[in-house]
Amino acid sequence: MKPTNTIKKLWLCALTISALGFSACEKEDAPECSGAPAIDRVTLPTKRTEAFTTGNLADWVIIQGSNFCNVSSVMFNDVEANLSDAYVTSTEITVRIPRVVPKNVTNKVTVTSEAGTAETPYTLSIPPIEVAGLSNEYASAGQRVAVVGKNFDLYGISPTSGKVLWNGAPVTVTRATGDSVYFTVPANATPGATVKIVDANNVEKAVPGRYKDDRNIIFSYDTGTSVWNTNTFITQGPVPTPINGAFIRVNQRIGAWAWTEFSATNTTLSNTIIANAANYVLRFEVNTLKPFSTNVIKFSIDGDPGGSGANTYLWKPLTPFNTRGQWSTVTIKLSSLLTVPLDPNKSQHEFKFLFHGDGALDADMSFDNFRIVPKD
Template sequence: MQKIYRSILLFILCAGIVAGYSSCTKKDSLPNNGEPSITYVRVTDPLAADSLLVEAGQGILIAIVGVNLGDAKEIWFNDQKASLTLPYITATTILVSVPSQIPTEVDNKLKIIFGNGKKLEYNFPVKISKPLVTRMDCEYVASGDIATINGDFFYAPVTVTFNGGAAGEIVEVKDKQVKVRVPAGAQPGQITVKTNFGEVLSDFWFRDNRNIFISSDPFTGWWNSGFVVSNPGADDPAAINGNYIRVKQTVSNWQWMELAGGPADAMGPISKNIPDEAIQKPENYYLKFELNTKKPYNNNAIKFCVGVADGDHGDYSWLPPYDTKGAWQTVIIPYEEVTAAYPKQSVNPNGYYTRIVFSGPGELNCDMSFDNFRIVPKIIKK
């Protein structure tokens, strides 16, 4: 019996030695003795795989390269947890997107937590984006009223400063939108939006008074002075920049109804307001105007012929639907889309012919107001 016990004890001892040796051999066979480590971080584009990163912006997909990474369960950038997808985790590479959320606590560390509870840290700052300003719902807003600015990376606290130096009262902040009360003293020009991570000047002008070719202040041209509203009544939209045009009637199917315009000699000096560069490089410009629809623009068409020598050219058709629900909004149309509808024009120092008409399919029960037709740069050169 003692012999049997000795044999069993010897077997257990040998088995333990073999298991320990096997475990040590397996661990020793792994890189870095089985301990996770990060060698570098790079971009994920195969054509630029040798481009190493020492920092990255929010939302960017990166590749973390190292050894023994396959048991990663969590990855953090500062105090923001990233989303992990199992197929993108291997022993040597992890593909992960830098979180878009703004961190509360910034330590500039990338942290990987593994299944056994161990944590690996790596110096890797996240670049927090400065504000991006794309447009305003309406570029003409009265002092005391609320303007809506659209874009991205509006991280509180946000300040909005208007040309002239007056800062607006921030009413609401979302990641892609800021609502601000326009201060007294706000002047036409760019606005400045600032956060703790940078500031930016808009590429549009607030109350943009540049290059207006139809304003109705005063009325000029051949057609429809009766559409001009000079003293708004209770039923009229509020004025945003002096006189404006209001069309309140039925527009029949394919009716040709002039809205505004005429030749240069009828339009007067305003006909010369289209910049030479806009004629030569329309892709660098927008056609903009303010629109208020008390009834939806849901039928017919509005045709534009802007920046031409005379009326014997084609027209660009701006098609429905569009509904501002009784508020003024800024309409933005790439000018190259307009000019693509007719032959290339030449610069004319004597001014340009303009024609804006209703003409299209379907009867329109129209109640639409217009103001500030202008051709303005897409990007303001620094």
């Protein structure tokens, strides 16, 4: 064989092997999707190897499987996820569950592409509407107030859908968020009025509390009684603007563990309340011109606020509490305060409300309308 022919043959062989190798590489790099999508499991970004069959609205999840190329939709029940925020590969879909209440609950997640559809069992926890009460039960007629709670947006309570009923009559919703529904107190509002909210499906839910509830008022600041029959801290305003006549304003520096009573008296308490404390709450209005950021406010009934802490509720600000000059209603479960049953044979019971705790506080807090009322 001539050398030139040998070289030619070797060169042709090399080309053949190269072509075969290229052909084999093309086959391995063929499209990763070759059929309808299939779902293996639903996981979490922080637990990618663990399968989950339940979740919550607004959770981020990873759908693992195969053939996710050209996915056109991902459905949780009958609600479509937003794929523009999703990260999709051939084997995973990282997507956020929509924060929308489904109308048709199938308890499934469904993935659809041009090649077909796959589904797997997946149950979502649907949170209910939670209604805490009015932001200010003593707001004046014509003043803006809010029903406060959770998940109002999920149930379609907005200026264009849903309702607020004041003593059964609808009032205009001026603004709504997930945790607040705003409206204006009617001009003809009278004490004792009740409020309800109605969602987009026409389901009513009562708002705890009554407007300007004056049942079982503990301290009557209008008669000049605050701390043991004195007028300590009592003011008529004008700063802040009074909410219901005279009120308490504590505007001073309170040292750490300085015993500072701002309301204290002996008064009667019905045996119905004593026997059914779990059915009652302590409710009042508060206004802060400076944040309540440290120290502790103690509410005590026949208690030991300076010692064992019996029958004493501690209000500790985990984060600064600040109403920014607006009056706001606060509710405390009476059962959280009364750790020891009250004596029904006592003619009067000792109430002490005071600052006493760690951390010096530059206080400017006002209080009014302390009352014990049914929790509704």
